[in-house]
Amino acid sequence: MRARLPVAIVALACIGAAFVLLPVVALFVRAPWSRLGEALSGVGASTALRLSIEVSLAATAISVLVGVPLAWVLARGEFPGRNLLRAVVVLPILLPPVVGGVGLLVALGRSGLVGRWLHDVLGIQLTFTTAGAVLATTFVSMPLVVLATEAGLRGLDRRYERAAAAMGGSPWYVFRRVTLPMVAPQLAAGAVLTWARALGEFGATITFAGNLAGRTQTMPLAVYEARQVDPGGAIVLSLILVVISVAVLVTLGGRLTGLR
């Protein structure tokens, strides 16, 4: 027989669940269903959605490309300041994204520390470009894949790598053919989290890259702008993001919540 759960705990749990669910339900209830198509085209949903997908995928790709090696260095490297490096890498998770945006602006903006040089010597300006939006998004979302991959690397049974090395495998071969496949599940989970976070990025992007439809206006920025002139349109855009998030949850099954 199952033990009965204490009523107080159940009651608090219900409040917690309702708190999370209510805004989502409200979005569905208040959506302008009767003029859905009109609202969708009015706020440029397809443009914003396409840009959001491009930016979030690009940010995820960059995050994996440099984040996985970073995780490897953090997990395997023996050097002074490693913990400090990890703290720095994790920082964007804790920082308000707008702070990241201001930081990027003074670093890579046209008058920034490095950005000035980029502009004067190479003629590159990142602010107000899609590339700038990708950078801002990467800054905020990369730590998730780094941490997930590092945790995977630390939990790895090193004997397989040692065996491969003993049989003459080069370090690069061992990393590619032994380490990476073994850490793949954690890496994949981290990449999905990074992508989901990238899709929702707002503060760093609007601060660093600005807000222009088709170039830097991703879905969250479109929601924010629509809010002023077309609240119904803002709800429709929000619903699209809710549906995508639910689809990700369903696709991953229990993996995102760690129940499988």
Added chain:
Amino acid sequence: MLAVRRAAVLFAVAVVSVGCSSSSTSTSSAAATTPLTVFAASSLTKAFTQIGQDFHTADPDVTVTFDFGSSTDLASQILSEGTADVFGSASGTAMDTLQSAPGVTDRTNFATNRLVIITPPDNPAGVTSVNDLARSGVKLVLAAEGVPVGDYARQALKSAGILAQATANVVSNEDDDASVVAKVTSGDADAAIVYTSDVASAGNTVRSVPIPSAVNVIATYPIAVVGGSAYPDQAKAFLDYVVGPTGQATLATFGFGPPSG
């Protein structure tokens, strides 16, 4: 799957930290004083912060807290939440939306503003007149449509006959006037259209290029006590202070013109 679970926890942390802060400033937080909430156009940020401090000095029993933003945005917040005691708007239209509900009283115009072009001090795109904004390649920043200064700017560009060319140059539509100014002071935009009062506040961090009167727009700022205010008397006192000689002198210092008629 410990790693996945750990990652999920991190994700939760990340999600929680995705906040965006609104720009509120409080003049002081002494207890037992009347907390007056004033919503005001972001172009009023510096002037009203000063007036709030002066008002508190004159009447220590009232502490004024501000929420600055786009007037359109603030009006819709007042409409749905009704949390403001006083509303100082950069456009009559935004104030109009509150006329029926929750209603406003003592509505009066308290300031005027005009439009001006600002560029970074080194003026990288060589903008010297409003017509230069039509030149291809000028990185122009405006406030979004619906934001008063964004609508006024488009109106002026239309009068100048360069609306299509200039909007093709727009690299960002910002959420309020203050955000537009920030894109120029950071040096990233070549030019922006903002209020003349912004130039008075920004000092030498921007260079200004006048917009001729023939195409310029005069923005008239109304202020009113918001219906349902818990402190209507103190709200009226603050309004009177803004309209009175001290408030008007402060507004003039920050580059605002006197209310017209």
